[in-house]
Amino acid sequence: MATRERRLAEFDGQGDPEPDQAVQVLCEDHSGTYQLPFPCVFTDGEWRNAETGSMVEARVVGWRLPRTA
Known part of the structure; x- marks a missing residue:
């Protein structure tokens, strides 16, 4: 299992992404x-599902540009 630190290092976005730029997000809970x-996109201070526009109801702790396969 990946450690928290390693996962955070993989989601290396700095600050906030460009408005309406679709990115991958890392969330954390108990x-x-x-x-x-x-x-997801970060718009008006909120994380939203880029496909549906629904607000993400999780604590986002990191983001990165989409990885290509």
């Missing part, structure tokens, strides 16, 4: 860290 399975 169980640990996890990547959301959908792209």
